[in-house]
Amino acid sequence: MMATELKETVTYEETLGQLDIRLGRVVGVALEPSAPKPAYRLTVDFGKYGRRVSVGRFTQHTLEELLGQQVVGVLNFEARQVGEVMSEVLILGVQVPGAASGEATFLTPERDAKLGSKVF
Incomplete structure (x- = not known):
């Protein structure tokens, strides 16, 4: 199987610098029954940046596995309607x-780190 081609090179300022x-x-x-596909509604604490709700397809994990996990989220994307819930933050994951x-499955640091820490 052929790998997907990489996208064109961009600058930090054009991309990651804006996120x-x-x-x-x-x-x-909790399970989010109003989502169009199986999904969880997560409440995530970002320290001094407050708590945000995210609806994501992390259903290969149990509720107990997710609770307490440190996750990485994009705080400045526009909120998105998922079913009956406004998803306020995109939690990053991989297939x-x-x-x-x-x-x-969610991205998480190897070690616990301070909530609200900026990813760079």
């Missing part, structure tokens, strides 16, 4: 091998 990506901790998690398209 506010920070570390948070999942403090609440779970063998799972349905879009089902993900």
